[in-house]
Amino acid sequence: MLKNLYVKALPFQVIDFPEGVILKRGFEKIVVNGSGALQKVLIILSFTSGRTASLEEICNQFAVPDRDGVEALIKDLLERSFLIHADQNLVGSNGNQFDIFLEQFKLSQKNLVEKLSALKIFIVGYNSLSLTILNCLNDLGVDCISIVDEPTLRNYKYFDADGNVIKPLNDESNKQIISLDEFVSKNKENSTEFLISCSEFGGQALLLKWNTYCVENHIDFMPVYLQDMIGYTSLMIPGETACLQCLRTRQNSHLRDLDIRDLIETNATNAQSVTAIHPAAMSILANTAFFEITHYYGRMPFPRPGKLIRTDVIASETEGKKILKVPRCKTCSSINRKAEVQINLMHPMPDK
């Protein structure tokens, strides 16, 4: 027995049933069988809930024949984070459900916020998608984010006739809105590391210049767009994954009316008053993007940058498919990139 092993309990649920007891915390559940199971668990809890106790101290509360079984149970509880070492300080112990979720991946909210805050994040487009993503990140505790007001990605309901924001969410959010010029100068001072670009009126085409900008400046890029009530998002890492132009080239290879698609999408900004959107589709897409951000930068298992995540609320479907690189992609192929870098001198300015 490890006499010097001191432990304490994190909160968990105890469900009594005739054959034993079920213990539940996060995704984990432990079934302890036997008529004395509940009593065993309650004794362990009486020594470890709100205080610490040594393994020896706890085992001594039981009859000698039971001690091996109790020791094995305590080790199982430790392995699955129902109990923790006395010197550990998991934030999830305060009952925050998001922290309990993160704890399943050996993370804490504090740790995730530090990782996200270390990135220089910009969200391009002042619209409902970008505001929802911004709010999610702000609620998490990440507040060093700016929204770049790109006129073609505006939702007009947030602007008056002079192009000023009508009703900022609060003073703090208003301070986070910057113009394209401000973005360019900020990016020169302090390189952007992650750029999210949101279009809610069907314009994948409207995001292509930001895709180019990110590829050429080695910025992680997340396009988020709603097209005919279907939401799309993907995390694209320059030099590693396919880019948005790769996706468009592959999609176009199945289409006959490419000119029509281009015309509709490049005019999407002016289609706002005739576009059909259910608010749930918008919210699901924005929250899917938020989940992907926390998933990737939180380094959770099974990372999936380069996958197109498609959410279709009408068909009740969500799917993720890898986007394959196009060998001679005009944006991300190394063959083409050399020529573009010479032309754009490393800091291409997105078209206004």
Ligand SMILES: [Zn+2]
């Ligand atoms: Zn590409």
